Amino acid sequence: MKPDITFKEDIKLLVDTFYDKAKNDDLIGHFFTEVMEISIEEHLPIIYEFWNSILLNEGQYRGMLIPKHIQLDQKSRLEQEHMERWQSLFFQTLDEYFSGPIADEARSRVTIMGQLMMFKIQRARNQNTIL
Numbered sequence: 001m002k003p004d005i006t007f008k009e010d011i012k013l014l015v016d017t018f019y020d021k022a023k024n025d026d027l028i029g030h031f032f033t034e035v036m037e038i039s040i041e042e043h044l045p046i047i048y049e050f051w052n053s054i055l056l057n058e059g060q061y062r063g064m065l066i067p068k069h070i071q072l073d074q075k076s077r078l079e080q081e082h083m084e085r086w087q088s089l090f091f092q093t094l095d096e097y098f099s100g101p102i103a104d105e106a107r108s109r110v111t112i113m114g115q116l117m118m119f120k121i122q123r124a125r126n127q128n129t130i131l
Helices: 008-023 029-035 040-056 065-075 080-097 101-130
Strands: none
Touching (some): 008 040, 029 065, 040 101, 065 101, 080 101
């Protein structure tokens, strides 16, 4: 039986492993290696804090998740297929290392975030078209 996500070290393993997959992926890798304004090394501690806040109630994340991804979309369109690949790689990583209620919560959060992200991105695109 795989352990659940219970420690900050678990979050770090999840995030590091996921980002290694994502940045090397043929479909979405360019977002992490070419499009992002900050380096992945600068980005990872922010992501650790995000997931620590969401899953362990321990982080101090104060970022602006949606606006940052809207800016990313403005540089290189973020489409539904990209979001689906992101989710798939995240789920694969979860399944490789973790099992339990917190891992299930992570899966649920990723699903909700993906839907919300794409809704907000489309809304931002529509507002720019109208203006």
